[in-house]
Amino acid sequence: MTRPMPTTAPPGRPPGTTSTRPHILAAARELFAERGYEQTTIRSLAARARVDPATVMHHFPTKEDLLGHALELPIDPAVLVRDLGREPGTEGETLVRRVLALWEDPDTRLQLTALLRIAVSHETAAAAIRGLFTRELLGPLAERLDGPDAQMRAGLVATQIAGLALLRFIIRVEPVATADHDILVQHVGANLQRYITAGDGHSHDGTQAP
Amino acid sequence: MTRPMPTTAPPGRPPGTTSTRPHILAAARELFAERGYEQTTIRSLAARARVDPATVMHHFPTKEDLLGHALELPIDPAVLVRDLGREPGTEGETLVRRVLALWEDPDTRLQLTALLRIAVSHETAAAAIRGLFTRELLGPLAERLDGPDAQMRAGLVATQIAGLALLRFIIRVEPVATADHDILVQHVGANLQRYITAGDGHSHDGTQAP
Numbered sequence: 001m002t003r004p005m006p007t008t009a010p011p012g013r014p015p016g017t018t019s020t021r022p023h024i025l026a027a028a029r030e031l032f033a034e035r036g037y038e039q040t041t042i043r044s045l046a047a048r049a050r051v052d053p054a055t056v057m058h059h060f061p062t063k064e065d066l067l068g069h070a071l072e073l074p075i076d077p078a079v080l081v082r083d084l085g086r087e088p089g090t091e092g093e094t095l096v097r098r099v100l101a102l103w104e105d106p107d108t109r110l111q112l113t114a115l116l117r118i119a120v121s122h123e124t125a126a127a128a129i130r131g132l133f134t135r136e137l138l139g140p141l142a143e144r145l146d147g148p149d150a151q152m153r154a155g156l157v158a159t160q161i162a163g164l165a166l167l168r169f170i171i172r173v174e175p176v177a178t179a180d181h182d183i184l185v186q187h188v189g190a191n192l193q194r195y196i197t198a199g200d201g202h203s204h205d206g207t208q209a210p
Numbered sequence: 211m212t213r214p215m216p217t218t219a220p221p222g223r224p225p226g227t228t229s230t231r232p233h234i235l236a237a238a239r240e241l242f243a244e245r246g247y248e249q250t251t252i253r254s255l256a257a258r259a260r261v262d263p264a265t266v267m268h269h270f271p272t273k274e275d276l277l278g279h280a281l282e283l284p285i286d287p288a289v290l291v292r293d294l295g296r297e298p299g300t301e302g303e304t305l306v307r308r309v310l311a312l313w314e315d316p317d318t319r320l321q322l323t324a325l326l327r328i329a330v331s332h333e334t335a336a337a338a339i340r341g342l343f344t345r346e347l348l349g350p351l352a353e354r355l356d357g358p359d360a361q362m363r364a365g366l367v368a369t370q371i372a373g374l375a376l377l378r379f380i381i382r383v384e385p386v387a388t389a390d391h392d393i394l395v396q397h398v399g400a401n402l403q404r405y406i407t408a409g410d411g412h413s414h415d416g417t418q419a420p
Contacts, residue, residue: 163373
């Protein structure tokens with residue numbers, strides 16, 4: 001930051017200016033990621049966005065409202081599930097490859113990490129991210145799964161993907177953190193496939209095959 | 211808090227008092243969980259622990275040192291892996307049952323959530339938790355796995371367990387959040403079993419069985 005930051009808005013930017021809203025949201029994402037949801041105040045946000053606190057309140061009456069709008073996935077969920085069923089039996093491996101490719105991008109990784117940081121920092125933030133997650137990722141995935149319990153199996157796919165991302169990219173636990181893509185695609189892909197195809201080796205009525 | 215909190219130590223508690231060190235560590239855990247690692251200062255910690263900052267520095271010369279000692283698993287890893295191989299083929303389901311039982315305990319859940327919150331908040335914290343995780347959980351689990359790549363497979367088991375805990379207990383994504391234990395034990399257990407037994411349906415030389 002090379003110029004001093006005013007604590008109130010520069011004059012002449014009316015609340016209705018079309019660029020104000022995304023500008024405030026961008027500042028909110030920065031502060032939520034840096035300080036967490038709790039520590040971010042409307043005042044600090046206004047200072048970062050270089051607008052008046054009243055302008056923030058005009059666009060986002062509550063901090064919860066702001067959070068809901070500030071959160072957006074840095075990825076296009078369609079990219080993850082597109083043509084997933086084209087080669088039946090390979091969906092799991094394809095998903096792992098796509099997830100790894102997304103997380104390997106430094107910008108995407110930073111944004112997804114910020115999202116997780118916000119999610120674990122506060123219940124209100126967790127609720128907003130829960131909604132985002134369900135709407136943008138689980139829903140589209142569940143729609144592509146055949147068989148019973150598609151929502152549950154989509155949710156279980158998400159647990160494996162989330163845990164892989166957490167240990168590989170955020171906490172960086174070895175040997176998962178530096179494992180070759182092919183190793184992860186093979187092992188994790190096979191397990192995702194089991195969720196996706198309603199579990200080979202298990203019947204669908206809740207009892208376990210021998 | 212019913213009594214005012216002094217900003218310096220009550221007189222008469224010398225740095226060497228045997229109860230001082232765990233007392234400081236308990237306060238550190240509280241503050242790390244509440245504010246994150248970054249926002250916790252030696253001064254704020256001394257105030258919380260009701261000791262002098264110099265006493266904190268005497269026991270823990272750096273904040274990193276403090277972090278390393280403040281972090282401890284609120285669970286006994288031996289409980290997770292004890293007699294795991296007694297009934298071969300059921301290790302995965304047993305692990306899921308034990309993990310769910312641990313997380314259902316409110317105190318344990320709070321402490322594990324705090325640990326994760328610290329882990330994602332700062333690189334230094336992540337490094338400390340990485341070490342803890344590897345030493346206390348992955349090591350003992352890998353020792354119990356037969357076959358090649360035991361460390362890798364133990365790591366993959368951990369990704370699935372971590373992701374399940376994250377989505378069920380912290381972000382609380384439905385339907386995983388309220389799923390019956392039996393459903394989770396069945397589906398997730400089967401996938402853990404695949405990691406544990408070096409992958410049924412896959413050969414061990416890196417190629418995939420048809």
